[in-house]
Amino acid sequence: MKALAARRHDRRAPAVLLLLALLLTGALYAVLAPTSADAAPAAPSADQVETGEKLFQANCATCHGPDATGTDAVPSLVGVGAAAVDFQVGTGRMPMQMNGPQAQAKPAQFDEEQIAALAAFVASLGPGPAVPSDEQVDPALGDPANGMALFRTNCAMCHNAVGAGGALSQGKFAPNLWETTPAHLYEAMATGPQNMPVFNDATLTPDEKRDIIAYLDLQGEDAPGGIGLGSLGPVSEGLWAWVVGMGLLIAAAVWIGARSS
Amino acid sequence: MSTTHDHGHDELEPRDTAGSDLALRQGDDAVDKFENPGFGPHRPRRSDVEPEANKRAERQVVALFTISILGTLGFITAYFALPPGETIASMRVSNLALGLGLAFALLGIGLAAVHWAKSLMNDHEKAEDRHAQRSSDQTRAEAVAALKDGAQDSAIGRRGVLKGALVSSLALFPLTIALPLIGEVGEDWNVSKFKRTMWARNKKLTIDPTGRPIKASDVTIGSVVHVIPEGLHETEAPLDEKAKAVVLLVRLDPRDIKSEQGEGWSYDGIVAFSKICTHVGCPVALYEQHTHHLLCPCHQSTFDVADGAKVVFGPAKRPLPQLPITVDDEGYLVAQSDFHEPIGPSFWERLR
Numbered sequence: 093m094k095a096l097a098a099r100r101h102d103r104r105a106p107a108v109l110l111l112l113a114l115l116l117t118g119a120l121y122a123v124l125a126p127t128s129a130d131a132a133p134a135a136p137s138a139d140q141v142e143t144g145e146k147l148f149q150a151n152c153a154t155c156h157g158p159d160a161t162g163t164d165a166v167p168s169l170v171g172v173g174a175a176a177v178d179f180q181v182g183t184g185r186m187p188m189q190m191n192g193p194q195a196q197a198k199p200a201q202f203d204e205e206q207i208a209a210l211a212a213f214v215a216s217l218g219p220g221p222a223v224p225s226d227e228q229v230d231p232a233l234g235d236p237a238n239g240m241a242l243f244r245t246n247c248a249m250c251h252n253a254v255g256a257g258g259a260l261s262q263g264k265f266a267p268n269l270w271e272t273t274p275a276h277l278y279e280a281m282a283t284g285p286q287n288m289p290v291f292n293d294a295t296l297t298p299d300e301k302r303d304i305i306a307y308l309d310l311q312g313e314d315a316p317g318g319i320g321l322g323s324l325g326p327v328s329e330g331l332w333a334w335v336v337g338m339g340l341l342i343a344a345a346v347w348i349g350a351r352s353s
Numbered sequence: 354m355s356t357t358h359d360h361g362h363d364e365l366e367p368r369d370t371a372g373s374d375l376a377l378r379q380g381d382d383a384v385d386k387f388e389n390p391g392f393g394p395h396r397p398r399r400s401d402v403e404p405e406a407n408k409r410a411e412r413q414v415v416a417l418f419t420i421s422i423l424g425t426l427g428f429i430t431a432y433f434a435l436p437p438g439e440t441i442a443s444m445r446v447s448n449l450a451l452g453l454g455l456a457f458a459l460l461g462i463g464l465a466a467v468h469w470a471k472s473l474m475n476d477h478e479k480a481e482d483r484h485a486q487r488s489s490d491q492t493r494a495e496a497v498a499a500l501k502d503g504a505q506d507s508a509i510g511r512r513g514v515l516k517g518a519l520v521s522s523l524a525l526f527p528l529t530i531a532l533p534l535i536g537e538v539g540e541d542w543n544v545s546k547f548k549r550t551m552w553a554r555n556k557k558l559t560i561d562p563t564g565r566p567i568k569a570s571d572v573t574i575g576s577v578v579h580v581i582p583e584g585l586h587e588t589e590a591p592l593d594e595k596a597k598a599v600v601l602l603v604r605l606d607p608r609d610i611k612s613e614q615g616e617g618w619s620y621d622g623i624v625a626f627s628k629i630c631t632h633v634g635c636p637v638a639l640y641e642q643h644t645h646h647l648l649c650p651c652h653q654s655t656f657d658v659a660d661g662a663k664v665v666f667g668p669a670k671r672p673l674p675q676l677p678i679t680v681d682d683e684g685y686l687v688a689q690s691d692f693h694e695p696i697g698p699s700f701w702e703r704l705r
């Protein structure tokens with residue numbers, strides 16, 4: 093500690109400090125950058141209900157109840173549809189790892205076949221949104237310009253204008269959408285997972301959902317201006333300007349003011 | 354700096370020996386509270402004593418100027434060789450190359466100049482006192498005389514019409530700047546327009562931006578619909594109307610509804626609230642399905658949709674005004690009337 097104090101006035105100290113600040117920024121970004129798991133959508137099938145029920149009893153019934161009707165704290169799964177299961181289990185949000193502000197995405201616990209079986213079982217409990225077909229979620233068939241207009245009206249307030257995600261209240265957040273698969277995007281709109289509202293087929297028609305998927309498909313890539321800094325707007329840009337930009341200015345001021353050796 | 358007297362500040366005093374200067378200042382100026390520490394001993398730089406170090410510093414300065422030259426040449430090369438083109442990738446490369454070229458061109462000059470001054474130019478300590486700001490009496494007298502001569506020569510005292518024309522032209526000229534500034538603030542000063550929106554009895558609620566009417570049976574529990582009034586796009590100023598009339602429609606489980614702003618203003622759990630925040634008018638639209646909370650993205654005002662949009666957090670003062678809705682014969686959602694209070698943030702005469 094004494095050695096550290098003695099070196100405080102070393103003329104290399106500003107450079108070392110700046111380097112440390114840069115490293116800290118990088119490390120913080122690596123820790124805080126949103127991640128997202130993905131899995132391919134399952135094709136609906138008829139004779140999986142029995143397998144699904146077994147999987148359900150073994151993995152889900154603890155919370156959702158043996159008849160899937162839920163409790164005060166746990167939602168009922170009657171009528172949520174196959175789309176909800178495919179989204180929640182396919183993105184790893186269910187089975188939930190722990191209680192928290194919201195269930196976090198993580199690597200999926202089940203393979204495609206098991207997810208399809210679970211979805212088939214839950215769909216058999218009551219009518220609900222189905223897993224979309226490949227054609228329904230193909231970004232190439234959508235109109236990204238119309239998708240942008242719809243996204244800005246319906247989604248941008250939480251998910252950010254380009255889908256980079258954003259904060260909600262009390263630890264909840266709207267996730268980044270760039271790595272989410274088209275099928276999961278569709279299912280999230282149709283079912284309204286967790287605190288997200290529902291956008292059913294009357295609010296956003298299947299074609300409009302596909303337009304939104306087409307718009308999101310074009311986001312998150314290279315920005316013409318250079319580094320996008322996560323497209324998070326003033327948060328990341330401000331951090332960059334304050335830590336790196338001001339750091340460089342201070343370093344330059346110290347260098348200009350210091351006596352030449 | 355002490356201002357009790359200012360003599361002795363006009364001429365610079367050579368201060369090679371700090372001690373004698375200190376003594377002089379103290380004797381000269383009794384008001385000085387602090388002892389002038391003077392200069393420390395002069396410490397020569399390495400470039401002053403070692404010819405190699407001097408040579409090296411010079412080479413460094415030359416290298417920095419060379420970086421600037423290369424930066425400029427790089428900028429010019431990039432300008433011709435890397436046009437922005439049509440793709441995002443080519444624009445990015447073009448911007449990056451131009452920016453780096455410009456940065457090195459300017460940074461090289463700046464760093465070289467500072468390094469030159471610090472390591473090669475003479476570094477002897479100097480002190481220079483401020484000059485008195487007042488001009489000499491002679492200069493002042495001459496200036497006054499010149500003004501008086503000018504006034505006499507132009508005969509402005511005798512030529513009253515000329516004087517009037519001069520004053521009038523100078524006084525009128527600012528109007529050429531002020532008139533457009535004030536005129537283009539807005540031709541419409543009718544504040545009462547803020548008090549009503551285009552919502553009216555039996556006006557259908559339609560989806561923003563497509564304008565499809567909404568059937569009550571199509572709105573499922575947990576749904577959010579961003580709503581504009583029917584016929585918005587046909588109005589004279591759609592954006593002006595939209596800015597006032599946008600509504601957020603939410604369907605709750607009717608058992609969750611704790612209160613409403615008016616009796617019978619909702620329909621089977623479907624509630625409609627103005628989307629314009631009562632704080633400073635941002636569109637409030639972050640809806641959390643589980644908590645029934647509606648957040649404003651600007652300052653985090655939070656409204657409880659299940660409880661008459663009461664403010665539960667943040668700087669907003671009033672609840673979001675509720676739009677009374679019902680259904681028509683075909684099952685489409687329609688407004689019962691306009692909002693019952695002015696929407697959005699407060700303004701003068703809001704409740705008059």
